[in-house]
Amino acid sequence: MDTIISTIIVCAIIAVICVFGVLKYIKSLKSGCCGAGGDSVKKVKPKDSNAKNFNYEYKIVIDGMTCKNCAMRVENAFNSDENYLAKVKLSENSAFVRAKQAVEEKVLRDVVIKAGYIPMKVEKV
Known part of the structure; x- marks a missing residue:
């Protein structure tokens, strides 16, 4: 029983x-997957959008991005700093980040982690 x-x-x-x-x-x-309540994340426009002003470029493969809101969060994390210009390609799970000066891999990884995602690989392009 x-x-x-x-x-x-x-x-x-x-x-x-x-x-x-x-x-x-x-x-x-x-x-959406992020529970954004149907609202999209507002895009942060970079202060300097001229790619010619950024001499260094990095590709960061990121795990955990599943929708356009995720991609926008990562872009915003970089674009809110005047030293970066970023574009995320969700189809490649990658962020392409331009920087005005050389940046250590750890610094780039930390930005992605603070945005809530997992940086898998960072390489200089």
Whole structure:
């Protein structure tokens, strides 16, 4: 008798977890993977958008970006600093970052991490 009650309780807990999972999935279909509530992230325009002013270029392969809001967050993280000019190609899971001066790989990785994503590979282009 005790095993039947235990089984019922475990099944009920699993059912509740499944219901919450389905509800979260439905919400993500309506509002995007980032839970942005259907609102897109506002683009930060770089102070200097002339690519000729940036002598160094890096490609950063990033894990965790799944939608245009993710890409915009990474671009904004770089473009809010006047020393960078960035463009994210979501189809390549990569950010192409131009810098006015040479930048250490760790600094670029830290910007991506602060934006909420995982830098997988950084290379100078």
